[in-house]
Amino acid sequence: MRSVAQKLIAVREKLVQAARRSRRNPDEITLVAVSKTHPAGQVQEAVDIGQQVFGESYLQEALKKASMLPSYLNWHLIGHLQTNKIRRALGLFSLIHSVHSLALARNIDKIAREKNVLPCLLLEVNVSGETSKFGFTPAALEACMEELLALQCIQINGLMTVAPYAQDPEDSRSFFAQLRECRDRLARQTGTPLGALSMGMSSDYQVAVEEGATLIRVGSSIFGKRHTR
């Protein structure tokens, strides 16, 4: 069995190769190592070879893990955020990838105002239209983008999507392209760059890089199969 360090190095190499293929600078792409369900000891193995950005889906688990690891790490929330957990989430996460509604964005803005902080957020877009998925439809997002951008105490850095599960990574390509096109349209309409695109997971991150991802969220290819919670 390969170690976490060996697997992480392999993912980094594939990221760089995918960036080169699409004539992109690999330094523009952040590898978010998704450590949900994996213990702090395994996260430390990644830290030991320089990984500093980790993705978690559950606040409680992330808080506990973060308390056992160096304080300079960057924690990103990639899972569903409940309203009653916003305050504590703002204390830990440097980026929230999964803002899926105007109501949630408003609630984050309200709490950020009270705490006098300016959290960085991504808006989750459901490009596939799967009913099981969270996120704005592209049309719904266009309709409320001005309202989102008017919220003063949040910083909207870009968009995030989760592609439908597929055996063949090529099946994800059109969803990633649609997220990029959605971003380009919104950026034109609002004059806001929305530079961040969070897309691609273990099965399809190379395709995501080719389609313009600036953040890829890779779990099982680094840490192995997830433990059940």
Ligand SMILES: *Cc1c(COP(=O)(O)O)cnc(C)c1O
């Ligand atoms: C768990 C998770 C990932 C990582 O998935 P892998 O297939 O293990 O790489 C990425 N994004 C989100 C939103 C997740 O919940």
